[in-house]
Amino acid sequence: VRAGxxxxxxxxxxxxxxxxxxxxxxxxxxTCLERSVGAGTLQEAVExxxxxxxxxxxxxxxxxxxxxxxxxxxxxxxxxASSSSSFLPSLLQEGVAHPERVxxxxxxxxxxxxxxxxxxxxxxxxxxxxxxxxxxxxNLGKSPVVLRREVPGxxxxxxxxxxxxxxxxxxxxxxADPAQIDLAASKGPCLGWAxxxxxxxYQVAAPGGIEPFLxxxxxxxxxIWRDLSDRQGLSPQxxxxxxxxVAGVYGTHEHCTTEAERDExxxxxxxxxx
Amino acid sequence: VRAGxxxxxxxxxxxxxxxxxxxxxxxxxxTCLERSVGAGTLQEAVExxxxxxxxxxxxxxxxxxxxxxxxxxxxxxxxxASSSSSFLPSLLQEGVAHPERVxxxxxxxxxxxxxxxxxxxxxxxxxxxxxxxxxxxxNLGKSPVVLRREVPGxxxxxxxxxxxxxxxxxxxxxxADPAQIDLAASKGPCLGWAxxxxxxxYQVAAPGGIEPFLxxxxxxxxxIWRDLSDRQGLSPQxxxxxxxxVAGVYGTHEHCTTEAERDExxxxxxxxxx
Numbered sequence: 001v002r003a004g005x006x007x008x009x010x011x012x013x014x015x016x017x018x019x020x021x022x023x024x025x026x027x028x029x030x031t032c033l034e035r036s037v038g039a040g041t042l043q044e045a046v047e048x049x050x051x052x053x054x055x056x057x058x059x060x061x062x063x064x065x066x067x068x069x070x071x072x073x074x075x076x077x078x079x080x081a082s083s084s085s086s087f088l089p090s091l092l093q094e095g096v097a098h099p100e101r102v103x104x105x106x107x108x109x110x111x112x113x114x115x116x117x118x119x120x121x122x123x124x125x126x127x128x129x130x131x132x133x134x135x136x137x138x139n140l141g142k143s144p145v146v147l148r149r150e151v152p153g154x155x156x157x158x159x160x161x162x163x164x165x166x167x168x169x170x171x172x173x174x175x176a177d178p179a180q181i182d183l184a185a186s187k188g189p190c191l192g193w194a195x196x197x198x199x200x201x202y203q204v205a206a207p208g209g210i211e212p213f214l215x216x217x218x219x220x221x222x223x224i225w226r227d228l229s230d231r232q233g234l235s236p237q238x239x240x241x242x243x244x245x246v247a248g249v250y251g252t253h254e255h256c257t258t259e260a261e262r263d264e265x266x267x268x269x270x271x272x273x274x
Numbered sequence: 275v276r277a278g279x280x281x282x283x284x285x286x287x288x289x290x291x292x293x294x295x296x297x298x299x300x301x302x303x304x305t306c307l308e309r310s311v312g313a314g315t316l317q318e319a320v321e322x323x324x325x326x327x328x329x330x331x332x333x334x335x336x337x338x339x340x341x342x343x344x345x346x347x348x349x350x351x352x353x354x355a356s357s358s359s360s361f362l363p364s365l366l367q368e369g370v371a372h373p374e375r376v377x378x379x380x381x382x383x384x385x386x387x388x389x390x391x392x393x394x395x396x397x398x399x400x401x402x403x404x405x406x407x408x409x410x411x412x413n414l415g416k417s418p419v420v421l422r423r424e425v426p427g428x429x430x431x432x433x434x435x436x437x438x439x440x441x442x443x444x445x446x447x448x449x450a451d452p453a454q455i456d457l458a459a460s461k462g463p464c465l466g467w468a469x470x471x472x473x474x475x476y477q478v479a480a481p482g483g484i485e486p487f488l489x490x491x492x493x494x495x496x497x498i499w500r501d502l503s504d505r506q507g508l509s510p511q512x513x514x515x516x517x518x519x520v521a522g523v524y525g526t527h528e529h530c531t532t533e534a535e536r537d538e539x540x541x542x543x544x545x546x547x548x
Contacts, residue, residue, distance in 0.1 A: 009481075010479070010481065057490070058490070058491060058494055085494065086494045086497065086498060108462055108463065108466070109479055110479075114461070114462060114465060114466065115461040115462075115465075116457065116458055116461045116462035118458065143457060143461050145450065145454050145457055145458045145462075146450075146454075147449055147450055148448055148449055148450060149448065149449060151444075151447075151449055151501070152497055152498055152501050153494075153497075153498035153501070155444055155449065155450055155454070155455055155458040155459075156458050156459070156462050156463060157494075157498060158440050158444065158498055158501075158502060159437050159440055159441060159455075159458070159459055159463065160463050160472075161495055161498040161499055161502065162436040162437050162439065162440040162502055162503075163433050163436050163437045163472065164472050164495070165436065165495075165499055165502075166432050166433055166436040167433060167471075167472055167473065170425075170429055170432065171473075173425070174422055174423065175421055175422055175423060175425055175429065176419065176420075176421055176422060176429055178471075178473035178474075179471075179473075179474075180419050180420070180429070181429055181433075181471060181472075181473065182470065182471020182472065182473050182474050183390065183417060183419055183471065184390055184392065184419045184429040184430050184433070184471075185430075185433055185467055185471045185472060186467055186468060186469070186470060186471040187388070187389040187390045187417050187547075188382055188388060188389075188390035188419075188430050189382065189430060189433065189434050190464050190467035190468045190471075191388060191389075191468050191540060191543055191544065191547075192382070192388065192536075192540065193459055193460055193464035193467075193468075194460060194464045194465050194467075194468040194543055195460070195536055195539040195540055195543060196456065196460060196531070196536060197441075197452075197453075197455060197456020197457065197458075197459045197460040197464075198434075198437065198438050198441055198455075198456065198459060199441065199445075199452035199453075199455065199456050199520050199524075200452075200453075200456050200520075200524055200530070200531070202520075203520050203521075203524050203527055203530050204527070204530050204531055204532070204533060204536060205284070205383055205384075205533065205536075206527075207283075207284065208527055209517070209520075209521075209526060209527025209528075209530070210516065210517050210520050210527075211513060211514075211517035214508055214513045214516065214517065215510075215513060216331070216332070217332060217359075218507070218508040218513065220332055220359065220360045220427075220431075221435055221438070221439075221508065222506055222507040222508065223360065223426055223427075224360060224426055224427035224431060224432055224435040225435055225439055225504075225505060225506050225507070226506050227425070227426050227427070227432075228432060228435065228436055228439075229436075230499075230504065231499060232496055232499050232500050233492070233496040233499070234488055234492040234495065234496065236489075239485060239488045239489060239492065240485075242484070242488065243483070243484050243485035243488065246473050246474075246476075246477050246483075246484050247477075247483075250473075250474055250477050252483060253477055253478070253480075253482055253483025253484075254483075256474070256477050256478050256483070257470070257474070257478055258478070259478060259479065262466075262469055262470060262478060262479075265469040265546065265547060266465060266466065266469055268546035268547075269465060269468055269469060269543055269546045269547060270465065271546070272539065272542035272543045272545065272546040273461075273465075273539060273542075273543060
């Protein structure tokens with residue numbers, strides 16, 4: 001099976017490794033990088049492909065331009081996926097030839113390790129394309145989550161953005177530093193959520209299940225919800241303040257834990273949750 | 275060391291097991307339950323205690339009444355902790371004798387397993403009481419997270435409430451069912467967060483660290499933030515709809531995974547993250 005990957009950043013390179021490990025004939029095109037699997041032109045990466053995955057930078061105009069070019073060059077029955085993490089697939093497939101074969105496949109970094117990949121159909125996506133994507137992911141050992149309808153950020157990045165917005169507010173308001181907030185999340189609720197998601201957690205742990213839990217703690221949740229951050233953006237000043245606070249507790253990117261150490265822990269955790 | 279626990283629900287019973295396992299002489303008082311460690315009266319549970327933990331139902335008036343009674347009966351140098359999950363400690367210590375010894379210790383269920391316990395001082399809490407609470411938790415093998423100032427829901431339940439509010443909205447808006455949302459969270463970002471909290475995740479994984487990450491993805495986060503749920507409460511109809519959706523995918527509380535199975539997975543995960 002032939003796959004073309006457009007964009008050689010962390011997500012594109014992750015797709016390349018995942019697909020190559022499963023026997024795909026993978027060609028990567030990136031305007032900036034020379035890679036061993038590299039194609040000289042986008043056309044070389046796309047021609048004759050059964051699957052093309054766009055993984056360029058998260059800018060709508062760029063992704064649309066790339067997808068339009070892919071659509072013009074790829075075989076008519078090629079499945080075309082964008083690895084966007086937030087844009088509506090309806091906007092991404094607009095103007096692409098045969099838009100029924102276009103959808104979003106949103107993996108997490110590191111692509112080879114994290115099981116979940118979101119499958120998000122746009123208005124023009126065919127049921128057949130969704131089924132193909134789901135089968136493809138299952139054959140890659142992934143856990144597809146298919147959305148019934150598109151929303152900005154899909155499921156995962158809406159949950160992430162909600163939690164991260166509040167984590168940002170707690171740093172900016174001086175409640176705790178980023179390391180304490182990371183600790184509270186990481187060795188607290190996230191341990192439980194790595195075993196069971198939030199709905200199942202309450203259904204199992206609360207006496208009587210989620211219904212009496214919500215009846216009992218609804219007022220407590222409401223009081224917190226009314227007090228949560230409703231931040232809508234990040235100014236350069238806020239970015240500098242947050243980045244300084246993170247570097248202050250962890251050191252700079254270069255001096256931090258390595259990705260290899262994290263991946264080792266991730267592998268152990270996934271073996272433990274099976 | 276003598277400890278009195280007031281309230282024998284899941285949190286109170288968890289404190290009893292944790293403290294007893296660490297050699298404390300524990301007495302539990304609960305108005306509803308007879309237990310082997312049970313005290314006949316609140317006074318019996320509290321008198322001569324070095325530590326009293328209130329773990330009654332999450333209702334402010336009830337907690338205040340219990341804490342006031344505890345304050346009147348406990349030795350003057352007894353550390354008095356509420357296991358509230360959201361109320362401001364300043365409100366809980368109001369009217370309690372020697373309020374400088376009163377603070378919140380917020381553990382997660384199951385108390386014996388989850389490492390993090392939040393330590394939240396109120397306006398009247400002494401620095402000494404905070405230090406005692408921190409030492410006590412470290413000696414119990416816990417990871418204390420001490421807040422610099424009190425906020426409703428502290429750190430953990432603000433992060434939980436932010437994520438859970440959005441999870442609720444995704445079910446109610448028909449984007450996915452509770453099992454798909456649980457899967458997206460559990461086998462997606464929560465795996466990573468069980469290894470590293472959100473700030474460290476970006477500092478390690480993003481090329482260049484969190485600063486270029488926020489500069490690049492700030493607009494994407496902002497677009498999602500503007501679209502997130504701003505729910506402020508839960509009507510009986512919404513509770514019934516959510517509970518029905520959860521029971522529809524998982525079965526009722528009685529037919530769900532057991533807590534013992536979850537605890538086994540939790541133990542394996544914690545061994546894996548060490």
